[in-house]
Each structure stands twice: as C-alpha cells, then as structure tokens.
Amino acid sequence: MAHYKAADSKREQFRRYLEKSGVLDTLTKGEHGLGEGSSCPRRAPRFLKHHLGAATPENPEIELLRLELAEMKEKYEAIIEENKKLKTKLAQYEPPQEEKRAE
Numbered sequence: 001m002a003h004y005k006a007a008d009s010k011r012e013q014f015r016r017y018l019e020k021s022g023v024l025d026t027l028t029k030g031e032h033g034l035g036e037g038s039s040c041p042r043r044a045p046r047f048l049k050h051h052l053g054a055a056t057p058e059n060p061e062i063e064l065l066r067l068e069l070a071e072m073k074e075k076y077e078a079i080i081e082e083n084k085k086l087k088t089k090l091a092q093y094e095p096p097q098e099e100k101r102a103e
Contacts, residue, residue, distance in 0.1 A: 018024050 015024075
C-alpha cells in the first residue's frame with residue numbers, strides 16, 4: 001500500500017507542476033477548440049499543435065534547403081533558356097530534316 005501512495009504522490013506532484021507551468025490551461029484551451037468544431041479533426045496531433053501554438057519553429061537546415069532549392073530552380077531555368085538558344089543556333093547550321101532523309 002505504501003507503493004501505491006508513493007505513485008499517487010508523484011502523480012499529484014506532476015499534476016501541480018503542469019498546473020503551475022500553465023500546461024493544463026493550454027491543454028484546456030486546445031480542448032475547447034476541439035469542442036467548437038462541428039466534427040473531430042482527422043489529424044488530432046496537428047490540430048493540437050496548431051491550436052496550442054506548439055508548432056515547431058523552422059529548423060535552420062530546412063531554411064537552407066529551401067534557399068538551395070530556389071537557387072537550383074533559377075539555375076535550371078537559366079540552363080533551359082540557354083538550351084533553347086543553342087538549339088536555335090544549331091538549327092541554322094544543320095540542314096533541314098527533309099534534306100537529311102534524301103541523303
């Protein structure tokens with residue numbers, strides 16, 4: 001029975017900690033958001049993160065990858081444009097397709 005009381009004591013201490021730190025209030029606000037909707041959200045963890053303001057801040061690595069992606073897209077567009085110009089220039093020096101078949 002002493003083991004049972006110790007577990008309850010720790011549980012009560014943890015509950016007080018959650019209350020003092022404001023976690024219980026935040027969870028209550030999140031639950032109110034659930035009750036206000038017409039139906040249960042399909043993705044409860046995402047809903048709670050959004051409503052509790054616990055959306056994780058952007059990882060710096062993600063931002064670097066986004067910048068790199070934008071840079072690569074610009075390079076890709078430049079290469080596509082250069083390719084079009086080179087094809088046009090090459091077409092000036094090559095005989096038309098019909099002349100190639102006759103040979």
